[in-house]
Amino acid sequence: MRKLLLLVVLAAATSGCGILYKQPIYQGNLIDKAAADQLQVGMSRQQVQALLGTPSVADPFHHDRWDYVASERSNRLGRTAVKDLTLWFEGDALAKWEGDYFPEQDEALVKRMRKFGNLPKEKGKKRH
Helix, strand or coil: CCHHHHHHHHHHHHHHHCCCCCCEEECCCCCCHHHHHHHCCEEEHHHHHHHHHCCCCCCCCCCCCEEEEEEEEEECCEEEEEEEEEEEEEEEEEEEEEEEECCHHHHHHHHHHCCCCCCCCCCCCCCC
């Protein structure tokens, strides 16, 4: 009886606290690697926004800087990886960019999310 009670208490204690499994959490901008590879110096803000989407941080004090920030927590310990892709503009033209993003994870996440209708369908593919 004690063993059964101990087993029930242990199962109840570990079931909801994330010791056995933690759901991966991804927050921020999904950046398609093909789109990021198309960035070129001199592109307008509209062209950049069409490729990468709206920046997650548009600093009101630095109008010529856009930040695309993403974070991912995928392990049981709760460590979070943060990536930041920063773009600088001179007037309306893209001047430079630096930083990193999650190209492989973003691509896989985009493929998974397309089936839920959250992202635009790929051109040339018919719905089933």
